[in-house]
Amino acid sequence: MTVNKQNYFVYLPWRGIVFPVILILIWQLIYLAKIANPVFLPSVFAVIEQGHRLIDNGQLWEGLKASLYRDLVGLSIAIFLGVSIGIALGVSRLAGKVFLPTFNTIKQVSPFALIPLLSFWFGLHEPAKIAFIVVSSVFPIMINTYEGVRGIAFDYVEVGRVYKMTTFQLLRKIILPAATPSIFRGLHLGVFFSWLGTVGAEYFFTAGAGLGNIIVDGRNSSRMDLVLFGVFVIGITGYLLNIGLSYAEKRLLHWQIQKQ
Amino acid sequence: MSETLKQEYQRDTLKRVKLPNFAGIFSIKKLMNLTIPFIFPLVLLGLWQLASDKGWIAEQILPAPAVVYQSFLDLIDSGVLLEHLIGSLTRVGIAFVIASILGVGLGIFLGISRRAEAYIAPLFEVYAQTPVIAWIPIGLLLFGISEKLAVALITIAAIVPIIMNTYKGVRYISKNYLEIGNVYAFTRWQTIFLIVIPAALPSIFNGLRYGLTQAWLTLVAAELVGIDRGIGAMIVEARNLFQLDIVLVAIITLGIVGLVLDKLFVLVERRFLHWQRRGL
């Protein structure tokens, strides 16, 4: 019986904090020793102070809200499209053969290259950013769902056939549950790419509110403390999003026997 | 005896669709399998042509296929496309090699040592979820606007799946394998090289493959920050000069080259892992 360490958040946190703390100390030492240009490597306290300021004047909250909103809307659309298309492609072998090669090619193209095309369909502001997020995250979800459906051991499907289930019942009772680990793998990727898309959209599209914009503003006014604080918040938020998904996964899959 | 078996076989195969077989090499089924992947792209091409004929989308945003094809030929002729492609491939290549070495090494380390895992894994998790874009301002600070920055950004992004998959592969090796090592009283290094790595190899290759995909995807973003040779740079320049046909050539190139890289990697993977299948 091996301990299942897939859920990091169950960890005792203090050992995990040691390393980051050491890094922060090194950072502060570099700053104090004035090895790097102070404009570009501010003191740890300056960053914390910036953070304080942003929290106080509500900017952090505004940015966070805006970014999360964009992210979740885009992610939801991507999940809806990705899972449904993935299942459709997985169930119908023909559809899979027809569409999958093309999707495999499209997924190699970075969404950043598609920005000029997106502006046509979605304009310059929020809808375009959300579309960008959808494009960034839909393919991992779709492909992993497809693989999950395709990779189901034939035995499971046989059981369904024996019970003379309709396709829909087959779907609900056998295919989806069996494909769920794969689907969740895709969802993890989807969460990651949607957050990547969110920050990317805020960096490269027109101005608006968001965490990415905080970094851009900091960069433009050469306030590295602002930038570093922004990076920190972005990282933590991405991490929390992933944790949230893992938690949901754990709840949904508690009946799964862990493979060894 | 062989006659009846042959008859039996023929009877069985007749149940499936009987397709003509040209000289035993070319079966229509094989032909169908080769052409099916192209149906959808051809439909899209047709839609594209229709859209530009009817003017559904402004020609500045989506130029007609013929224009794009012409630009494609021009770019190949002038050698420009190849130049940019080589620039991009070099960048991805270097970054991928660095990411692979560091990634596999770190992944093995994290997988073997519980203590290392306890100390490093949480920070790594946060790092893994941070979009590459967030590192751009910091990267600019450390590397300035240079080739090194682009390579660094790609490495930062590509190393994540490599580490994660390597770690998972090492961590979840069947206990049985490790017991064999105990039985033979392997040293730590022997265990690593003779048992851990081979057993984790499928996962490692999986991670490397994802890493390659990530590297290719991050390439464009990394090149947006001021590089003069590369597909991303080509896109930026063409977009600024309002030549979206060149942008489309770049996009299609990105897709196809990316696909080719992926398929090549799978071939390499198969060669390395062919012994695995026999084991099963």
Next chain:
Amino acid sequence: MKKTILKFLSVFIAGLSILSSLQVQADEGKPVVIRIGFPGTGTGNRPIVGGSPLSTAHLKGWVEEEFKKDGIKIEWNHFKFAGPGINEAFANKLLDFSYEGDLAMIIGKAGGLNTKVLAGGGVRIPVAIAVPNDSPIKTLADLKGKRFAVQKGTAIQLAEVRALAKAGLEDKDVRAVNILGANATDALQTKDMDAVISIPYSFYPLRDRGVAKIIYDSQKSGDTDIAIAGGFIGDDAFIKKYPDITKRLLKVFVKAAQYSSDEANRNELFKLWGQDGTGFQYYREVYNGATLAERQTPLLDEYWFGRFKDGIADAKKYKLIRKDFDVNGWVDKSYLEAALKELSLENNWTAYSYDGKPIKH
């Protein structure tokens, strides 16, 4: 499972409604909104840009005032990617009017955009090249083989190729890299770029901090053929559909141009424009030795035509556009003339001939 599906569906529908809200439905006689653009953003990405009659009109709120009684909203768009971004917006039918620099306008039109030039405003704008303070680069010729930051597709790029040509260099001889706005000036500080070309006031803060020095200023060297020209353009479809609105918009533009050309308003004006982050002092410095009128004139005079004819020829020569076009068919002077007449400002500005000499009436 069902609950999650429902949740996703509702968000999906919400998403769709967001998407559908982007199309602006115009009714028969009047548009619901007029969308106007600016190349570039102010410091820290703020949506304020000074330096042209359009800026004045924006900052004084005169356009909103004019169209308030019709209930028409005015949407101001500041494009981080400057000219190229504006061109894309026009192509996507997301913009109705804009101020643009010469090269960007030319590229757009050559690329097939259906725009019409309605007025000038923003001509003889100088450009400068700056290098890090301790750089060995002293003349234009020294730029050979160096990393040169240029905002490609904008009027700055045209000035760049022209300036290089003066030193006998070609774009190929330098390593021209495309950098977005503020990042370029930062690059001087970190010495990632050997040189940057831009409008002079971008460099003044760095110069005053001792970080960079300006090695070339087109105004100081008297290179009037390198100065940037610009204009006010509009989407032809919009103009044809709403000629009255266009006329009234030009009226506001001309009024703003008059205000921006009146020397009595000099200090006020610099304070007004300075809100984009450049500040009063630096606007004053970049206008040192120049009159307001000569840069803010909205007239489409011979000089303007000459600059643009040259611009088109040069753009074609340096392979920035693939086919040229006739500037005459591109311009529609009627709205400008109507506005001048209505405000009785026909003689407010001097018209100049191609070689820069005033035309005496």
